[in-house]
Amino acid sequence: MFQAPSIPVPLLDVTRDNRPLRDQLLEAVARIVDSGQFIGGSDCQRLEHSVAQLCGTEFAIGCASGSDALLLALMAIEIGPGDEVIVPSFTFFATASCVSRLGAKPVFVDVSLETYNLDCLAVEEAITPNTKAMIPVHLFGQCADMAPLLDLAQRYNLHVIEDCAQSIGATYQGQPAGSMGSIGCFSFYPTKNLGGFGDGGMITTNDAGLADRIRLLATHGMRPRYYHQAIGINSRLDTLQAALLNVKLPYLAEWTAQRQENARTYCEFFRQESLDGSLILPHVADDSGHVWNQFTVRIPGGQRDWVRQKLADAKIGTEVYYPVPLHRQACFADLGYEVGSLPVTERLATEVLSLPIFPGLTQREMLSVVGALRQIFASAGAAQKGAA
Numbered sequence: 001m002f003q004a005p006s007i008p009v010p011l012l013d014v015t016r017d018n019r020p021l022r023d024q025l026l027e028a029v030a031r032i033v034d035s036g037q038f039i040g041g042s043d044c045q046r047l048e049h050s051v052a053q054l055c056g057t058e059f060a061i062g063c064a065s066g067s068d069a070l071l072l073a074l075m076a077i078e079i080g081p082g083d084e085v086i087v088p089s090f091t092f093f094a095t096a097s098c099v100s101r102l103g104a105k106p107v108f109v110d111v112s113l114e115t116y117n118l119d120c121l122a123v124e125e126a127i128t129p130n131t132k133a134m135i136p137v138h139l140f141g142q143c144a145d146m147a148p149l150l151d152l153a154q155r156y157n158l159h160v161i162e163d164c165a166q167s168i169g170a171t172y173q174g175q176p177a178g179s180m181g182s183i184g185c186f187s188f189y190p191t192k193n194l195g196g197f198g199d200g201g202m203i204t205t206n207d208a209g210l211a212d213r214i215r216l217l218a219t220h221g222m223r224p225r226y227y228h229q230a231i232g233i234n235s236r237l238d239t240l241q242a243a244l245l246n247v248k249l250p251y252l253a254e255w256t257a258q259r260q261e262n263a264r265t266y267c268e269f270f271r272q273e274s275l276d277g278s279l280i281l282p283h284v285a286d287d288s289g290h291v292w293n294q295f296t297v298r299i300p301g302g303q304r305d306w307v308r309q310k311l312a313d314a315k316i317g318t319e320v321y322y323p324v325p326l327h328r329q330a331c332f333a334d335l336g337y338e339v340g341s342l343p344v345t346e347r348l349a350t351e352v353l354s355l356p357i358f359p360g361l362t363q364r365e366m367l368s369v370v371g372a373l374r375q376i377f378a379s380a381g382a383a384q385k386g387a388a
């Protein structure tokens, strides 16, 4: 057994990544303040170009958030009343709310217990004549199993909108997230792998027609000025946000490598301590370039909340993504999903726990997390023996 320091560990500390860039960031702010141009301009174009390059797509279009990226994507493929869109239930709310906001029906399907991503067989079972699209989410930084999903999409003539909010830079069989479906949707929310200083989003596509339509819809459907061709929305990426993200983007690959290194270190420590029997380590699929937005373990046997409380007592930050699956949310009650309708999703909601994985995390901090878990499980084992 190794000697574990007992030190507090935050779930996420974005200031550690931003601090070394402080001068560059403030310079960018000063430049924008002095320029007087706060919407559009070369900073936005530069970021769009960089993201398109990173994702290997022809087009990238900035917008106000990841949620808006999803909404605009569905608007562009003309989703509306009477349409059904297949989505996972084990995801953030925005993956499904975009469907409802357009008057269409989200159809929730189950996920894989191993990867937490869409179960292809469940998707096929959910397809009806009204199905127009599916939104695979690349959850926690790992791509969904896209090959069978793209095959289904082709057979049933469905659009595939990738929710890449947690997976910028991830790959599936060598292909970047956001380049495989009709449209990819990204978020620059501060907790994402490329986190901004407020809200921001990006949409990727290889389809020139869709790119043009998305640009139109994101600016009130207005073209030329004050002539409205479609009922669009106002969703733009601020120039200031783009300028700050341009400073951060060149470091993304390095930060991703650190997240990957942290994931490897955790797995090694957990195995050394034989804790891989008490908690189930995240599964990395074959040929998957995982970017570890979250390091999410499973703690089965109804122990998760108790373990989480013990970690909190030891000042170790964790989070449950997500405690209530979308098909069981109050706002979707009218869709009529009963308890037990998506068993894997419901099970995951009671078992998952995300541990600190951010790039600036130190080896000492990871040792502290593993040491705390070792103590927690040892005391649980002792209590069980005492009771027997």
Ligand SMILES: *Cc1c(COP(=O)(O)O)cnc(C)c1O
Binding pocket: 065, 066, 067, 068, 091, 092, 094, 095, 137, 163, 165, 166, 186, 187, 188, 189, 199, 200, 201
């Ligand atoms: C963060 C997130 C979104 C929404 O992005 P915002 O920029 O916060 O609007 C959508 N889907 C998933 C899976 C997310 O994690």
